[in-house]
Amino acid sequence: MESPTLTENRPYTVPPFAKECLEAAGEAWHAAHDHAFVQALADGSLDSDRFRFYQMQDARYLEAFADATSIISTRCTDPDDKLWFIEAAQMAVVVEQELHAGYGEELGYDADDVAQLELTPNNRAYQNHMIASAHTGSLVEAVAAITPCPWLYVDLGQQLEAEMGEVPESHPYAEWLEMYRDPAFNEYMDHLLERLHRFAVAADPAARERAKELFVLSVRYEWMFWDQSWTKQEWPV
Numbered sequence: 001m002e003s004p005t006l007t008e009n010r011p012y013t014v015p016p017f018a019k020e021c022l023e024a025a026g027e028a029w030h031a032a033h034d035h036a037f038v039q040a041l042a043d044g045s046l047d048s049d050r051f052r053f054y055q056m057q058d059a060r061y062l063e064a065f066a067d068a069t070s071i072i073s074t075r076c077t078d079p080d081d082k083l084w085f086i087e088a089a090q091m092a093v094v095v096e097q098e099l100h101a102g103y104g105e106e107l108g109y110d111a112d113d114v115a116q117l118e119l120t121p122n123n124r125a126y127q128n129h130m131i132a133s134a135h136t137g138s139l140v141e142a143v144a145a146i147t148p149c150p151w152l153y154v155d156l157g158q159q160l161e162a163e164m165g166e167v168p169e170s171h172p173y174a175e176w177l178e179m180y181r182d183p184a185f186n187e188y189m190d191h192l193l194e195r196l197h198r199f200a201v202a203a204d205p206a207a208r209e210r211a212k213e214l215f216v217l218s219v220r221y222e223w224m225f226w227d228q229s230w231t232k233q234e235w236p237v
């Protein structure tokens with residue numbers, strides 16, 4: 001089935017700059033949706049070792065996402081923007097803790113195991129990319145680098161919902177699938193994409209171009225995150 005990911009049909013507003021970013025990411029966006037890890041996660045055939053690998057790396061990734069959004073909050077001058085990014089950081093930490101509590105118990109790891117985990121090359125590179133953009137980019141660049149994280153998953157959750165319908169209780173990854181199709185994310189996306197667009201309008205053309213590049217890089221890193229979990233990536237030396 002052709003993924004509906006580049007169409008206009010989303011239950012939240014996609015302002016012009018966000019649309020430009022999405023179009024720039026085109027092929028990588030589709031590739032991330034179509035990765036073998038995602039297909040296996042959706043049809044339930046993914047082995048639990050790969051899922052465990054993904055979840056543990058992801059718990060650490062979400063800590064970096066929370067750090068990046070916290071840094072962005074310090075760079076916002078508008079109090080509503082500041083608060084929104086603080087809340088986004090808080091939400092990422094809460095989600096991470098829920099993942100530990102739920103899948104951690106089932107898959108046999110705890111918060112200490114996650115803390116001691118060696119990050120894969122791809123995870124480390126993605127984290128550094130977000131944190132560096134948050135520190136050194138203009139506001140629109142900083143936000144562009146963190147946007148694919150929620151957007152790609154929300155898009156994927158809604159695409160899978162359209163394809164699969166209700167998730168059977170017996171599905172091994174039902175909780176994960178249910179989480180990213182939660183309609184509460186539509187409001188989150190409205191707020192995030194509105195800010196991305198507003199910061200782009202306030203930026204100069206060169207910063208807008210750089211922001212688009214950072215957005216595309218994050219989409220590529222999203223593909224690489226699935227891939228590292230599929231191959232259980234290790235450092236080559």
Ligand SMILES: Cc1ncc(CN)c(N)n1
Nearest residue numbers: 058061149150153222225
């Ligand atoms: C790597 C990654 N990207 C996105 C998400 C969804 N917030 C996540 N949990 N992990």
